[in-house]
Amino acid sequence: MANIASQIKRNRQNEKRRLRNKSVRAELRTRTKNAVTAATNGAEDSVEQLRLAVKRIDKAAARGVIHKNTAANHKSRLVRRVAAIEAANQPIEDEVDEEVDE
Numbered sequence: 001m002a003n004i005a006s007q008i009k010r011n012r013q014n015e016k017r018r019l020r021n022k023s024v025r026a027e028l029r030t031r032t033k034n035a036v037t038a039a040t041n042g043a044e045d046s047v048e049q050l051r052l053a054v055k056r057i058d059k060a061a062a063r064g065v066i067h068k069n070t071a072a073n074h075k076s077r078l079v080r081r082v083a084a085i086e087a088a089n090q091p092i093e094d095e096v097d098e099e100v101d102e
Contacts, residue, residue, distance in 0.1 A: 024065045031056045032078055039085040050082050 002008050031053035038046035054075050061071035 021065045024060050024063065028053075028056055028060055028066075028074070032074075035078060035082060036085065039082040039089075042086075042089050046082070046086070050079070053078060 002011060031049075035046070035049040035053040038049040043049070057066075057071050057074050057078075060066050061068045066074075
């Protein structure tokens with residue numbers, strides 16, 4: 001434990017920030033999971049869930065919880081993942097192969 005008053009105060013501040021950042025990161029993981037789950041289940045609000053997840057990522061970056069480049073990486077990865085899931089869930093239309101007479 002520190003004996004210097006300024007260091008004691010700094011430790012208190014760091015603990016408060018750590019707890020605040022921890023809750024923000026937990027919220028990011030929750031929103032991301034909700035967006036992926038909604039896309040997997042084909043829910044109608046999957047676009048809304050994705051929008052909320054991206055919004056939370058942007059807010060975390062604005063508050064300094066995560067770096068802005070890290071936020072961009074998270075958003076890119078999430079959007080690609082949701083797009084891939086939705087593409088896989090789309091019904092495949094039977095294409096009629098037309099034979100070409102030569």
